[in-house]
Amino acid sequence: MELAKQFREHVLKQKAYAYVMNVVGWDSATEAPKGAFQRRAQLTGIISAESFKLRTSKEYQEVVNGLFETIETLDDELQREIKKAKKDLDQILKIPQNEYVEYGQLVGLSQRLWEEAKENDDFEMFKPNLEKLVAFQRKFANYIDKEKHPYNVMLDNFEEGMTMDEYDKFFNALRKDLVPFVKKVLNSGKVLNDAFSGLDYEQENQKEFSEYVVDVLGFNRDGGLLKESVHPFTWNTHPSDVRLTTRYLPDMVFSSIFATIHELGHALYEQQIDEKFNNTLLNGGTSMGVHESQSRFYENVLGRSKEFWATHLDKFKEVFPEQTKNVTLDDFHRAVNKVEASFIRVEADELTYPLHIMVRYEIERILMNGEITVDELPKVWNNKMVEYLGIEPKNNAEGVLQDVHWSAGLFGYFPTYALGTAYAAQFYNTMKKEFNVLEEVRNNNFDKINEWLKNKIHKFGSSKDPKELLLEVTGEEFNPKYYVDYLIEKYTELYL
């Protein structure tokens, strides 16, 4: 079929452009000297424009629309690709190009402005841009689908099929069961023997331990690497080139270990996707939420388990003999699961983390609803922190200004973090029925776990959407109960 062949050629070309830009992005985030930035912006702008032309060309539109007309005659995977291509194309074409360009410039400026505003704890400085970003996002959502609530359009952008209704149910469950439980834990008066965790840990040795951990967990070195960057992230172009980064802060050794394990979860997902999707639109993990379910599963369920450290604490002590004298497995296990009411989301522990997300979700929801203005954000933020975590930020830098997302126009992104963590609990609940997961961890055998995830989730890439995947793997739709139960069970044992 001629159109299908043309479609493949178009997609391959788009992938080639995405690939080279992706490599430039990696270089930029991990090592390019600062002198490179200005010229890189100029030159990659040209390549981006070329790529944009391709993705919106008349020929590509004709191919996609042509195939869409007779979509039921195509095989399943091609159907899914064409739907995806059609959706992307419609979204791009519905937004007037001049507004798109204007918005792109606004985002560029806003991120730098946000950095400065955060540094100076000056919300007023950032406010005018934030107002414009919100206005653009609402307008774009309206262009894309004026029948839908704008926030629903945004939520669907980051997690296909998710709506306010569903997120409301999820966060209502957290509000009802988790908020009171967290208060109990915070008031338990439990004293931890964790002073060791705040000592100085040499960066080189942290690196040695991180390299050890990624090997332990089954990372394929022939198809990837571990490096450093300011903010940890996972990068991939296809399953044979998946890279993760971490960072080594001398006084926060747990930060490097769990950032490494977290990114490793993302990386294993990408490494285990079937290579047959490489040149299709079904490559890569299927959604933000499912991706986060993998990273959080490795980080929290496996990486913070007593069974993991029963095996690897010896190595940790070998690498850091001075800092870990007299540290017992019990001390260590409690220290890596320490619960604290804190201001900063990215440093929050497993238990309080979803409450940080809930604050953001609720704010985005009423902001996009027009119930509050940008002006009121700091106050609303602080009130919600008091309500859910019992603490009030002393300034906006540790409050409403802390995250980069809004300055990049990313509204509707935050809730996928909590959703993904909840998916992880639901997947884990199913996995546990099939075999003793923590027994495998204790035996330092990750093959069975990795294989299970590969065959149930990873290998499908984006060929199944999140809802479909959850239903097929766990036999039911998304249910926040597993997440709440998991947290309450784990932290009751640790704290109550």
Place this chain on the structure above:
Amino acid sequence: MELAKQFREHVLKQKAYAYVMNVVGWDSATEAPKGAFQRRAQLTGIISAESFKLRTSKEYQEVVNGLFETIETLDDELQREIKKAKKDLDQILKIPQNEYVEYGQLVGLSQRLWEEAKENDDFEMFKPNLEKLVAFQRKFANYIDKEKHPYNVMLDNFEEGMTMDEYDKFFNALRKDLVPFVKKVLNSGKVLNDAFSGLDYEQENQKEFSEYVVDVLGFNRDGGLLKESVHPFTWNTHPSDVRLTTRYLPDMVFSSIFATIHELGHALYEQQIDEKFNNTLLNGGTSMGVHESQSRFYENVLGRSKEFWATHLDKFKEVFPEQTKNVTLDDFHRAVNKVEASFIRVEADELTYPLHIMVRYEIERILMNGEITVDELPKVWNNKMVEYLGIEPKNNAEGVLQDVHWSAGLFGYFPTYALGTAYAAQFYNTMKKEFNVLEEVRNNNFDKINEWLKNKIHKFGSSKDPKELLLEVTGEEFNPKYYVDYLIEKYTELYL
């Protein structure tokens, strides 16, 4: 002027493509996992093809030819750019595209075949491909200019304006004066106290010392970085992003130090080019030879001087206390200038190095002349090694198969290595008349040297060709005498 504006836009777009491909190349040479290779080849092939289309498009041809018609009305720099663009374009267009593609595939296969042949010391395995490469190169040279000797076309490709006549004069001088001098040095019976240089030097500490050295020599860290790779090289996209690599072999500490200083010479050249050339065809160093003159100047004239080590041996001893007990400045200086008849060009010392190049030049010359066949290469190679260096390779891996160049179709490249080194001596002769160079080195003050090179050579980028530059800087045309004199003076003092 409309055409000039169009030309600028074309060039900028070409630069954007070159830039992203360049970053992919850097990634590939310094860290990409091996799993990345196959898919990278597929995807970069697509971007290369796009870039090729641009560089040969009818519109670009019209712009270049249009400007070429009235070239005398343009300003000097634009004239030079247009001549360059016209020359490049004519070269590409003269070669039939199917032959160009076939040749590209041949090169791809030949490099892998050469690696295998070298590993197995099997010249016969590589021979059929080498024959095809030679045939292609002769044919292409004929397409480009059938009035010229094919080897002259090739020589001009790597060093603008150079011909066999000129190279013959150069190598005749070396044959006449240097060959007998080298024999005297090799037979001097001088015993060096250099056992320390063969000890094991920890790679981390070698890295520390290399990082120290690039700082000492004035490398701009904001616009570059030092990294490791299998083969040391310098990489740049523009003066604010210049990177160099070295390698740390435990039992060859001098290799890392002098590879670092050598690449640093290339890197400083690129860092000091005027930024105004960034978006023109006059960016980058002006020729292979002039580039090599800078790397060899830093490596040999400065880096292997007694004055350099008078200042930095202490640091070296501090980094490697165990290996350097009882090593005196005199021992050290002699060790880094040790002369040996050896088989491998890249490991050759400063004095014997040009003889290795002479072997290659003479062979390429008679090969392209049809005086010998590919079949005879090993025998001819070995005979010349005996004639100039007094040693005969025991196998082809340490003989005719040692270099990658021919497998990549690079004929006419080798002589620029020796030519550049000779340029360095001629530049140095002029510099010395203006100030006491080694006194600056001893005082660890590289500002004056770097500034001199910047103002006389570096800042012009490719806006002056090598002959012009040499004449303007030194007041005379290329003269091999300075090189021969420099070597004889230096090594007489060290050995005789």
